[in-house]
Each structure stands twice: as C-alpha cells, then as structure tokens.
Amino acid sequence: MSLLRVEGLRKAYGDRLVLDDVALDIAAHDVVCLIGASGSGKSTLLRCLNLLEPVDDGSIWWDGAEITDPRIDPRAVRREIGMVFQAYNLFPHLTVLENCTLAQTLVHRVSKAAARDRARELLARFGLAAHADAHPDSLSGGQQQRVALVRALCTSPRLLLLDEITAALDPELVGEVLESVRAEAAAGMTMILATHEMAFAREVATTVCFLDGGRILEQGPPERIFGAPEQERTRQFLARVLG
C-alpha cells in the first residue's frame, strides 16, 4: 500500500500556475528524486505535501487518509513527516542540541533527558557531537545542514522531505551532507528530495520525477530517466545539466 499518494494537485500563486495536475505514488522505503529546472515547482510541491502551503485543487492521501480535507489537523501529519529546507532554517537563538530537542519535548512529549540522549546519539552519528552546545551561526554551512537533518530525524519521521539541501553549499561540503543522506536511504528511510545533484539522484533514487513548468512530465526508475528518457524536454534538460 502506498504511504503517500497525490492526485491532480494544482497550485497557483495569483495567476501563475506553479503545480498542474501532479500525481505521485510513494511506498515505504522509496527514495523519490524531484529534478527539474529552477522554478519548475519542486519546492512548492514539497511544501504542499506537509501542508505548509494550501493546495488549490487535487488530493493528498497520507497513510490512506485524505489530508487535504480542511477538517484535518495539519500537525498530526507533520508529526510524522520531517522536512529539511534549502536554507537550513535552524533556530539561531537555540543551541544545536536545543534545536534537536525542541519538537521532541513539545510535540512528541518525550522527556527532556530522553530527548537529549536521542539528539546526542544522532549528532554523534553525523559527526557533530563536538558542536552540540554551539549556536548554529558558529557552524559551517555543511555542519548546519547536517544539524537540520538531525533535527528532522530526531522525531523518527516516517517520511523525509529534503529541499535541495546541498544547493547553498560549497562543492567540498556537498559530499559530507550527501553522505549523511545516503546513510539514511540505506537504512530504509522513505524520502522525497528535490535536487540538482544528478549523479546522487541516479545513485540513491528508486524513482526519479522530472518536473517541467509545474507538471511531472516523466517519472520512472533512474536508469530509464537518465538512460533513455522518453520526452524531448527531459532530454534537453539532462543534456544541459549533465553537460
């Protein structure tokens, strides 16, 4: 059974149509990569999935229940979906550790001690143990992005949404963040990630979706999308980004 299903999703800002008739079907342990040009709607789609943006039309089902129903409490959905933003969005007034324990204690009612243990364990796994008591602004971009990843993972989400999490990083730092994502994928985490890292998408994705002008033009296993794309637009895009 699918964990997340999207049908006929439509989203416009003013008279600018950003998502048009988008359909997706994601099962547990899938790693879905969204690729496409800047402005094709990848971030908007991700924000619609955890209800940060209201949709104009279409439906989203999470775990068999329609969450685009206005009577649903978005918090119940977000409890189970983690998100990492392109610009980290860590809380600057809190330490790294406090960033990672906030949702655990407030939302998931974990005890302070247990939350700290969980956060320290994950921080250590991502090579951040030494920075637990630092404030985010004193860390490098790659470190901050890994903290954001740990913050999202601390509450054991069933789905992780990653929005171009390496886009703001130096090439040297991209590697360390992708390494962390790769580890999560290998551990069986279900993920949807928007990315410009084609080599990475080809390596970790179970499904690749090519977005163009707010539509999913083509989706399939990475071998097919990268190896033998059916659409002319996909071929053009790949030729451009792969050089």
Place this chain on the structure above:
Amino acid sequence: MTGPTATAAGWTPSERQLERQAVAARVRRRQRATAALITLVVFGGLALGAVSSPGWDRFADTFLDTGHMRAAFPEVRDAFWTNVKMFLIAEPLILLLGGLVAVTRSTVSPWLTPARILAVVYTDLFRGVPTILVVMVCAFGIPAMQLTGVTNSLFWLTLVALVLSYGAYVAEVIRAGIESVHPTQLASAQALALSRGQAMRHVVLPQALRRVVPPLMNDFVSLQKDTALISAVGVMEALRAASDYGNYNFDYSAYLVAAAFFLVVTVPLARLTDWLAARAARRERGR
C-alpha cells in the same frame, strides 16, 4: 567525519608582525592624544561660552547654589523614591501588557477575534493620546465613577495611567520585533509540527524580544523620566518636591538635584542596555 583541527597555541609572531604591532601601537597613541586634545578644546570652549554669557551670574545664583542644593537634597531624595517605586512596579506590568497585546494581534484563531479588535483599539487609542491626559483621566476620572473596591490612591491610579500609556508603545515595539522574524522560522517550526502558540512562544518571540531590547530600553528610560508626569495631579515625587522647595525659597537649584537623581538612574540603564545587547549578539555568534 571531522578532519584534524588546527590549533592556535604555540605561535611566535614573525619579525614583520612585531614591526607592524609596534607601528600600530604608535598610531594608536597619537590618535588618543588627538582625541583628548580636541575634546578638551571643544568642551572647554562650550563651558567658557556659557560662563561668559551676560546672564551667567543670575543663572548660577538661582540654579547652582550649592547651599540650596544641599538643603533640598533630603526632600528630593525621599520624593524620588516614589519615582523609583513607580518605575519598578510599572515596568514589568508594561512588558506583560505590551507582550500580551502584541501576541494577541498576531493570533489567527476565530475565538480570539474580540481580543484582536480590543488590542487594535487599545494601541491606537493610547498611542494617540498624550500621556499627561491619560494620567489626569485616571487620577480624577476613575474616582469620580465611584466604583466600589477601586482604590482612590493617586499613586496607584497614576501607575495604571503610565502602564496603559506605555503598554501601547511597548506593544507596537514588540509587534515590530515579531514581524521582523523571517517567515521561514515560523515555517520550520510548523514543519516540526509545533502549534502556532508553541512556535510563537519558543521560536518567534525569543528572537523578536532579543531584537527589540534596545528600543524597549529606550522606552523604559523614557518611562523613568515620565514618572515626573504624575506630579501634575499632585503626587509627591522628585519634580514636585523640587518645585515646592523652589517656590518656597525662591531658588531653583533643587531642580538640578532632581535632574541629577533622574540621570543617576537613566544613564546606568542606558549602559546596561548596550551591554545586554552586545552580550546577546556575542552569544548567538558564540564560537
């Protein structure tokens, strides 16, 4: 995952660096001498200008009589205690009221619509009316209503006036702070499934308050001076004591004593503000 870290210990500066440091020290000494000289010239000139003005002797007679200053000191000091008390009690109440009004205005729940309307009307009203008018209305208007159980003490009535008046300013300052926190902060709090209230309390408000500490302290320094407004309705406080002394003795030196008392509180308050702001900034950058 972390590579070897370079250490800063065990460094001996190069020949060139020592030379640079010596030059920098020399330049610094010269700058300090210049600063001292120009300060002396400017302020010395100003003082000379004041002292050599035609009315200086009369001014010094009525405002700078040390004998009268000493005589007025105990009265002004005792009365100033009222200003300090007023300030100390009003300040936390103002923060509370201002914070509450600001947060109310940023809520979205339909249940809180009347509270939001009230908050808007309150800020518009009390920001638009001169504080002294609020003081008078509270001091004379409230007792005139003859409500049972409401105090007739002028101290408490004028305190309410100051809290209402300053609460409106502080509410607007805090609201500006709330709105200056980038919306992505709220978005990431919501993505973590925090409720709007939790996001406000734990993510937005702490950042907002930190940012508005300097303008808030500015309002509090101003409040400390404005405690003198309550003299308008006859509460005995520093300004009132000074003016009583002056009218009785035909000498205004007591006013300068009162001024000194206000400065003794407001100047350290201003320095404390700077220090708090600097510390908060350092912590957040905190290496």
